[in-house]
Amino acid sequence: MHAWPASEVPALPGKGRDLRIHDTSTDGLVTLAPGPVARIYVCGITPYDATHMGHAATYNAFDLVQxxxxxxxxxxxxxxxxxDVDDPLLERAVRDGIDWEGLAERETALFREDMTALRMLPPQHYIGAVEAIPGIVPLVERLRDTGAAYELDGDIYFSVEADPHFGSVSNLDAAAMRLLSAERGGDPDRPGKKNTLDPMLWMxxxxxxxSWDGGSLGQGRPGWHIECVAIALDHLGMGFDVQGGGSDLAFPHHEMGASHxxxxxxxxxxxxxxxxxxxxALDGEKMSKSKGNLVFVSQLRRDGVDPAAIRLALLAxxxxxxxxxxxxxxxxxxxxxxxxxAAVSRPDGPPAEGLVEEIRAALSNDLDAPAALAAVDRWAEAQAADGGSDEGAPGVVSRAVDALLGVAL
Structure with a gap:
């Protein structure tokens, strides 16, 4: 599967700062100091409705990290x-009377268009669940063969008790986990499971x-969490720098994936x-596909909204x-x-070197984009009020806003 084209990131003078960011597992700020190559995995869409503003906000956050x-x-x-294969996708295809593969391809293509318009930097590896199945099957077999997974009526479940660190991502108690499992794709009430929280590895x-050939697992398809594990381990290995996604993925998805x-x-x-x-949210409720209260990036674009304005709305x-x-x-x-x-369209302006450092400082402090926007606002206000004599300043500001905030002026 291919991603989308990358927009050019202008080079800025000097060097940025290491990122301090909130880590859910410790509930505090941590300073990330990767090696020469920083490694990040961000969970992608289930392509049956793409791309609403909740999606866009999430991918904007991790674009800033990059x-x-x-x-x-x-x-x-x-x-x-x-x-690109999961219950919600299949249910939507049945509801609309269309082929599930065609639905997935259509919505994934629309997601790519939206990401391109919003100037989100693309992943080096953009992998569908279906194409990852050959790598998923041996992982499930290993878990089963080592006793960390078990069969239940032909399905294979992971035993959360096999991981002594289970629970260390979300830090939730068992009761909270059970409630969220029921809400977010789990089946805690299924009889015969060793632990109500055990997630499915192979259906x-x-x-x-x-369904697909699962070797000794039989015909079937992969569970949700093992999909991301197989892709992440294959392309990044263990101990990568950031696992990212929306807050609704902390449990069960990221918790279970870490344990796998x-x-x-x-x-x-x-x-x-x-x-x-x-x-x-929209109208007081979380924006979600299940509620149908969605504002789509593609619809805003069709209505003539500049994608740069959409991005600024997210950054605010x-x-x-x-x-x-x-x-x-x-x-x-x-x-x-x-x-x-208007501010960068003038031939000169107030000095901008300090502004670049303000943006860098704001973003390195837990991606404080609103503070970065406020810094640019102050420069633009000074430009509108008094102007300046620095001929290179508007160009510096334009390049900095593009490189660090992803907004093309």
Whole structure:
């Protein structure tokens, strides 16, 4: 599976700062100091409706992570998956009377278009669940053969008790885990499981549903968590720098994935930091496919909204915050974009070197994009009020906003 084209990231003078970011597993800020190549895995979409503003906010957060790293003169090895076979996708295809593969391809293509328009940097490896199946099967077989997994009516389940570190990502108690498992794709009430929290690794073939040859596992398809584990281990290995996604993935998805990987390798932790973006609401409720209260990037683009304004609307909120999308949020972003473009269109302006360092400082401090935007606002206000005599300043500001915030002026 191919990703989307990369927009050019302008080179800036000097060097950026190492990133301090909130780690869910420790519930505190950690300083990330990767080697020459920073490694990040971000969980991708299930392509039956793409791309709503909740998605866009999440991928914007991890695009900022990449930009901060690139500014420190590191390379970035970024991996993202596409869950292109799963119950919600199959259910939507049946509901709409269309082929599930065609639905997945269509929505994945639309996601690529949205990411390109928003200037999100693409992953080096963009891997679908279906293409990952040859790598998933041997991992499930290993877990089963070592006693870390078991069969139940043809399905294979992972035993969470096989990992002594289980629970260390989300730090939730068993009752909270059980509630979230039921809400987020688990089956805690299924009879016969050793532990109600045990997640499925391999689902035996169901009538009328797609399945693949699983070798000794039989015909079937992979569970959700093992998909990301297989892709991450194949392309990044253990101990990569950041595991990212929305806050609703901390449990069960990232918790279970970490336990799968740690049990398979005997190493801990799977990732050095677990980083989670907040949820975006509409009309007082979390924006989600199940509720149908979605604002789509593609619809805004069709309505003529500049993608740079959409990106500024996302950047106006701290990535970890839960916030609500409104018409005013977009209007404010459109107005800000206009002010910034007017400011950099002049031949000279106030000195900009200090502004570049302000943006760097803000982003290195847990991706504080609102503080970075405020710094650019101050420069634009000074430009509008008094101007300046630095002929290179508008170009410096334009390149810095592009390189660090992903907004083309």
């Amino acid at each position: 930009r901060v790293w690139l500014d420190t003169k590191r390379q970035v090895h970024y991996v993202q998956n596409v869950t 035996a073939a169901r009538e009328g549903e797609p 990987a740690q049990t398979l390798t005997g190493e801990f932790p799977m990732a050095k930091a677990y980083v989670h973006a907040g949820m975006v 909120h701290h990535y970890r915050a839960d916030w609500e999308w409104t018409d005013q949020v977009l209007a404010d972003a459109v107005a800000r974009l206009g002010r910034w473009r």
